[in-house]
Amino acid sequence: MANTTLQKLEKLDRRWVFLAMAIAVAAPLFFKLGLAPKTTPPVKAFYDYIEQLPPGSRVLCSFDYDPGSKAELNPMCVSVLRHIMLKGHKPVILTLWSTAPALIERNINEVCRDEFGKQYGVDYVYLGLKEGREAVMVAMGKSIRSTFPTDFYGTPLDNLPLMNGVENYSSFALLINVSAGYPGTKEYVQYVTSRFAIPMLSGSSAVSVPEYSAYFQSGQLRGLLTGITGAAEYEALIGKPGLAITAMDGQTMGHFVIIFFILFGNLIFFINRRSKGRA
């Protein structure tokens, strides 16, 4: 009897699994837990690097994600911009993902223009999208002006005071890449940091964190925001809680559900295998 139930469970319609997942992740929206993560070394290194830059430093930001990875990386993009603004640094922002320009423009307007009241062209610049992936990264090492003749709004770079004197990577104190995949942090490490002397920080989708950990360990990355948890730690560090911290409750529940499913699935598997063996 018990065995047949377990055998049925092994072939359970996956829609029940879907439902369990949905309930677990959605429940914290109705019953708040208010969890906040503790800072981990890669996130602390990310935060510290921006903190120690002299105020007014020019920072090159490449935000490479799309609506599909927005949930994880938009909080990072917003927090990075906030932190840069809080420290009085001057971001020059671009993207290599063709569906990113609108998402990033909204963040820039919300943070730089509305929240901090900074002046476009003087305190921050949005270069927009350039297609070409690695080719763009290397081309910017020679001349940002020939790669980006105008900014996102069609203004020639010469008319933007912040771009005055900007030639290539050497005009920047730091490169920050928020990356959902290809092209992103791996390519910036391969084609930019090992070619042009510019320190780099990365905010990465958690999927790529294990791989980028090797770059962080070797010093090719000076700091690493590790997925949504890293984004939440970073929000806590800069003192501006946002969506990433809100997400921590659902995150916790979701992890528990997956852990449960792995253990439970294997338990059934082994019990069934043993009973089959006896039979």
Place this chain on the structure above:
Amino acid sequence: MKREIPILITLVFGVFMIVQFFIPHPAVNDIANRLQNWAIIVISFSYVLGSANILRINGELVYRRAPGWPYKLVLVIAFFTMATPGLILGIAEGSWTNDRLFTFTYVPLASTMYASLAFYIASAAFRAFRVRTWQASVLAITALIVMLGRIPVSHFIWQDLPGIVDWIMGVPNAVAQRGILIGAALGAIATGLKVILGIERSYLGRE
């Protein structure tokens, strides 16, 4: 003519991309930079080609009244709903395409597509994640520790857990990733060189 010129073009572009790394002299670097900027433009065209191809294929299906053509028609209509006002009025903030169409259709559609992966990962965890070998058990144990250690309640479970996960990520994981990176790099370098030198030409197809 049909094979030699493409191989020559690959050689020229490939060689300049390599030598510009070693030769800083502007005589070489300026040409390499120009070639790069050309490549950026051609790549951009290739994306438009991709879109045009989607349109062509689906338009044809609608024209032929192929099975499921009404859906293809939805696709074609969606294309023009985005592209027409987008090309005329622009896609910056403040435009209809961006503030309405992109924000309220593209963004939720794309993010939900990716979000549904959470369900598949759950179902895969339950139905496909089987610890049948010792390799899989090492993988499973690490995965469980990492998942537990990366949630805000981890230090309640065991105070050292977050630190252990930091160590796993920073040491054994980094070592494994490094090994893979080095191995993959060698493969990539070999293939890259062979493509440039015209030894590897399967990308050209068969004549």
Place this chain on the structure above:
Amino acid sequence: MEFFWISIAGLCTVAILSFLYSDNPLYKVAEHFFVGIAAGYVVCAEFYNVFLPNLWRPLTSGSDYWLIIPLILGIALFTRFSDELGWISRWPMSVIIGTYSGLAVIGFASGDMVLQVQASLIPVFEPATISTFSSEPSVLNFLQIFRNPLFTLGLICVLFYFFFSVEHKGGLRHIATTGTTLLMIGFGAGYGYTVMTRIALLFDRFYFLFVEWLKIAA
């Protein structure tokens, strides 16, 4: 008006999620609409961000007539649609392939091969880790002792797994096995972190559905 558009977004979300129950026309409409919108958006994005600033303006203003070459190459890509002229599209294809192959050789050589090897050229053992552990015994300090040995000897084991000239027999099998174990730890970490990403994306959709759209949760 705002609620109307948010409801459209809500409908899109529900339409895609409905696929989890079973494939249905609503999902198919949403999916095709999505592909069409995406294709349309890419055309606009390329037009405003690359075609106009990098090609059209410099060309028409006369600042760089050489750009006629990538223009022709770009247009030549479209010969792919023709059976007789399709071979012309290999020229621009070769531009793309040549560029990426050349860049890849250097990128992988400097970024992944040389610098990653360099980071493991460290002493095999750090005596200070022992003294730290003996003065302050803890699990974490114990683990730190293995840091340098893993980065040097451990890396050799992983590389040996990818060494195809020697059969993994006898004592060598243990080296390869250690390599595989380390690889599996890496993949386990990968699994855990991917779970993190996926759940983050899902939570965001629920946040949208219940908080921003239906406003039934706070």
Place this chain on the structure above:
Amino acid sequence: MLLKSASFALIVVALTACAFAQNDSAIVVLGQGAAPTQVLVVDPPNDGGEKLDVSWTPTAQPGFDILKYEVLAAEAAEGPFKVLAEGDHKMTSSVITSGNGLRLEHDHPYYVKVVAIDSTSLAVPDSTNPDSVVVRFEKRLRRSESAVAGPFVPRAAWFNMNRLNILLLVLAFYFAVMFMVRRAKAGANIQFRRIAGIDAIDEAIGRATELGKPVMYVPGTQNIENIQTIASIQLLTSVAAKAANYDIPIIVPLNRAFMVTVAEEAVKQGFLNAGRPDAYMRDNIRYLSDEQFAFTSGTTGIMMREKTAAHFFLGAFYAESLILSETGFVAGAIQIAGTANTHQLPFFVVACDYTLIGEEYFATSALVTRDVEMMGTLKATDYMKAFIIACLLASLVLEMLGVQFLRSWFQVI
């Protein structure tokens, strides 16, 4: 502390600048007072002649509260000078490059000067009361300029010596590849260890044949310029040939329009190699969508509808790997995966019957096709790996002895 003083200095500069914006420009002092002495300009080696290293000695005279330094350059001794670099009072050197409308080019002469900026109090008559003898003290910025140094001519290098190590490694690798390929072509017996993945490929096709169901081959989701895709296309020809031998269809779903011709050619070639060109079906090479998830659901749709019995996921994969491999697992198909995209490997390892990890994937391509070219390359890659392992072993000894020769040799930039 450092940060505080730096930001304080900046605030002082900003406030003084604001307060006296309506006044005449700052006072300029030449070659004395706070002016830096001994401006040294060096042309850095290994560059394209677009940089100059400038260093200077701060004034030895006490009593100056220097706020910042500016480095200026010009094409002529008499100017106009442009500010190319600036920094706080602690700065004593800087690398200058093009900027501010001045282009630094190789083989052109440039003149350089360094300006120290401090604030000073200046007595001025009280302008509100012209008859008064009372003076006010105003704080003003004072610019103390060094003597103009120059001309300096940056030279462009024909080789970046810092990158010699990479050139040597790439060249050594290249010659090893050429040498081994030549040997392979000459018929030398090149031996490799057994890779279980190769047997797995045959087994998978055999299983599909038993069931009489089609094979599915997904060559990744990236374009042909991706090196993984290129390797996958080579494997595709072999897998297609095997499928043709057993007379089972091979379905290739694609998510790049570009890939259609390439995949068609590869499969056609495979059928030709197997002597079954007649069995080739163009309709089985299917371009589904450029959009990742439309492609994924299209591919899983094919799995469900056509009950494909063997799945090959070989190439560059992203998020779709999970759905593809799970759907295949549940459908009971035998699955072989191979990718160099590390982050997708866990899902393949868990849900596939055999997974080719990273370089194993490229090696399999060589061993399956028995292509002398690729076999030679694989052998050369092994030599390179042996070299790296040797370096790691050597460094175990060297580093313990405190010799860091190897580590510095592997330095880049």
